[in-house]
Amino acid sequence: MKEVKAIIADDEGPLRQFLRARLAEVWPELIVSGEAKNGKEALDLIHRHRPHIAFLDIKMPGLTGMEVAEKIPGACRVVFVTAYDEYAVEAFEREAVDYLLKPVSSERLARTVKRLKERLETGANVPAEILHRLITRLSEDEGSRHLRYVRVQHGDGVRLIPVDEVIYFKADDKYTLVITKEGESLVRKPIKELAEELDPEKFWQIHRGTVVNARFIARVSRSLTGKGVVKLQNRPETLSVSNRYMHLFKQM
Amino acid sequence: MEFRLNNKRFLGSLALTAVFNTIIALFLTHLGFGGGLRINFIFSQSIGLCMCSFILAGHYFVRGPSIPGHVILLLITMPAGATVGAFIGAQIAGFSFSEILSGRPAFFIQMLFIGILFGTMITYFFFSRERISQTEAQLQDEQIKSLTLEKKTLQTHLRLLQAQIEPHFLFNTLSNVLSLLESDPTKGKAMLMDLTRYLRSSLSRTRDKMNTLGQEMDLVRAYLEIYRVRMGERLRYTIEVPGELRDVSFPPMLVQPLVENALKHGLEPRVEGGDIFVKVEEDTDCYRLSVADTGLGFSEDSGAGIGLANVRERLEALFNGKARLILEENQPSGLKVTMEIPHERSEGHYSR
Numbered sequence: 001m002k003e004v005k006a007i008i009a010d011d012e013g014p015l016r017q018f019l020r021a022r023l024a025e026v027w028p029e030l031i032v033s034g035e036a037k038n039g040k041e042a043l044d045l046i047h048r049h050r051p052h053i054a055f056l057d058i059k060m061p062g063l064t065g066m067e068v069a070e071k072i073p074g075a076c077r078v079v080f081v082t083a084y085d086e087y088a089v090e091a092f093e094r095e096a097v098d099y100l101l102k103p104v105s106s107e108r109l110a111r112t113v114k115r116l117k118e119r120l121e122t123g124a125n126v127p128a129e130i131l132h133r134l135i136t137r138l139s140e141d142e143g144s145r146h147l148r149y150v151r152v153q154h155g156d157g158v159r160l161i162p163v164d165e166v167i168y169f170k171a172d173d174k175y176t177l178v179i180t181k182e183g184e185s186l187v188r189k190p191i192k193e194l195a196e197e198l199d200p201e202k203f204w205q206i207h208r209g210t211v212v213n214a215r216f217i218a219r220v221s222r223s224l225t226g227k228g229v230v231k232l233q234n235r236p237e238t239l240s241v242s243n244r245y246m247h248l249f250k251q252m
Numbered sequence: 253m254e255f256r257l258n259n260k261r262f263l264g265s266l267a268l269t270a271v272f273n274t275i276i277a278l279f280l281t282h283l284g285f286g287g288g289l290r291i292n293f294i295f296s297q298s299i300g301l302c303m304c305s306f307i308l309a310g311h312y313f314v315r316g317p318s319i320p321g322h323v324i325l326l327l328i329t330m331p332a333g334a335t336v337g338a339f340i341g342a343q344i345a346g347f348s349f350s351e352i353l354s355g356r357p358a359f360f361i362q363m364l365f366i367g368i369l370f371g372t373m374i375t376y377f378f379f380s381r382e383r384i385s386q387t388e389a390q391l392q393d394e395q396i397k398s399l400t401l402e403k404k405t406l407q408t409h410l411r412l413l414q415a416q417i418e419p420h421f422l423f424n425t426l427s428n429v430l431s432l433l434e435s436d437p438t439k440g441k442a443m444l445m446d447l448t449r450y451l452r453s454s455l456s457r458t459r460d461k462m463n464t465l466g467q468e469m470d471l472v473r474a475y476l477e478i479y480r481v482r483m484g485e486r487l488r489y490t491i492e493v494p495g496e497l498r499d500v501s502f503p504p505m506l507v508q509p510l511v512e513n514a515l516k517h518g519l520e521p522r523v524e525g526g527d528i529f530v531k532v533e534e535d536t537d538c539y540r541l542s543v544a545d546t547g548l549g550f551s552e553d554s555g556a557g558i559g560l561a562n563v564r565e566r567l568e569a570l571f572n573g574k575a576r577l578i579l580e581e582n583q584p585s586g587l588k589v590t591m592e593i594p595h596e597r598s599e600g601h602y603s604r
């Protein structure tokens with residue numbers, strides 16, 4: 001068999017050494033032509049050395065292992081390495097993608113090497129659409145895409161207020177006032193823009209200029225003129241509800 | 253107290269009033285008052301139902317918990333309802349107005365008086381019934397609240413336990429120890445000692461016990477040492493704690509999540525890595541503990557601050573709203589998280 005080249009990418013030095021040592025045991029003929037400390041270096045190495053195999057740690061600074069793999073379609077066979085990631089491992093199993101768990105055991109590595117040798121001969125590689133599917137599925141697990149903090153000016157600096165602590169937002173000219181238990185601050189963003197970024201399950205727009213955190217609503221009633229009025233928990237002020245938003249309270 | 257109205261309540265009140273009216277008519281007839289059962293029945297129904305409708309209608313104008321408002325409402329609606337009811341009753345019974353006013357004014361006044369007397373009693377009955385049902389509702393609300401609180405406490409404890417044994421951290425560290433035992437056994441042993449120290453202090457202490465600030469700082473140091481081996485020169489850190497503050501008692505596992513947040517979302521994803529500064533100061537009324545990093549900082553799509561919601565909840569439970577957690581953008585880059593813990597605290601809250 002012709003000589004086979006590989007690269008190892010992991011941001012943690014001892015782990016690169018460890019994998020290299022294990023590979024030397026189970027596949028002495030393999031030439032490790034380079035080591036990378038982050039995603040960008042890995043990409044450079046692959047372009048420069050054209051290895052047959054790339055061992056890519058999933059969690060790396062710069063680019064993740066999967067992002068690297070997506071950028072080099074067909075260039076080389078990829079083996080993902082991860083310390084612990086239930087979702088990723090489940091996805092790899094389903095898509096029959098090669099992967100190793102850290103700490104890498106010699107037996108497990110030997111099995112992967114056997115499979116790699118077979119696949120190198122057939123030339124089969126991870127199809128790009130599988131990688132793409134993996135990346136989108138795994139990035140969905142990163143949590144909600146809704147806004148979690150708002151940036152407010154405070155003295156010379158910028159403070160971050162968790163949206164869960166916000167009682168309500170009130171339009172103030174082009175900007176928005178943020179009202180919390182501790183006081184008022186200003187966000188340099190129009191309320192319309194904020195309303196789109198907030199989780200609509202938790203934050204209700206009750207008026208063109210008001211978005212309220214539903215968990216702080218004490219009750220809703222109708223005034224003499226039939227207008228909806230929101231009473232807040234432990235707050236003296238009330239907020240009025242425009243008729244077009246009254247449907248929010250229909251189920252209450 | 254609040255009165256809420258809907259059609260069902262309106263009709264229900266009228267029906268109940270009609271029953272009372274019938275009893276009143278029977279009672280008055282039994283006493284020999286008025287013009288026999290038929291006349292008494294007509295008058296008591298018309299007066300009673302009129303008063304009831306007037307009072308209910310009045311609730312459209314007087315709402316909310318204002319007691320004087322309701323008293324004024326009753327002072328107006330009861331006589332008005334009784335008068336109108338008496339005239340309607342007279343119409344139904346076949347008396348003419350002139351006959352009532354000229355011939356039997358005493359009977360008419362008596363009727364009004366009896367109407368208002370019974371009306372007051374019945375109104376009081378409705379009022380009490382309303383109060384009892386609201387007290388019950390309140391009681392139920394409180395029960396729900398305390399159950400929710402209990403559930404929340406349990407969830408917080410569970411999350412705290414999970415935070416202590418983060419599998420990704422554990423497996424990555426063990427892999428490092430394993431590889432160092434081959435290449436650099438002394439360094440490997442040191443790392444294993446740090447891991448042991450970290451696990452012992454994060455697992456063995458129950459959440460109800462207080463640690464000292466010194467112990468917490470040792471835990472953070474062991475944690476950062478582990479990361480320094482893993483990240484190499486990408487991580488630099490300093491811990492600044494005045495010696496006299498080391499013995500201050502401090503809740504366990506509040507500082508570590510701040511450091512973890514700085515590492516996970518600030519420095520680890522940054523190619524160049526960076527610095528972490530842990531600092532404790534004493535102010536007139538609080539201890540101020542800050543963890544600053546020079547990492548990626550806050551961006552809308554970063555996961556920064558996910559672990560902090562847990563810290564915020566625990567601070568709330570431990571210090572009853574008197575502790576603060578402040579997030580700021582660090583200069584020139586990164587995030588700074590400052591925790592302000594009041595000097596005095598109620599132990600009762602702590603043991604929860």
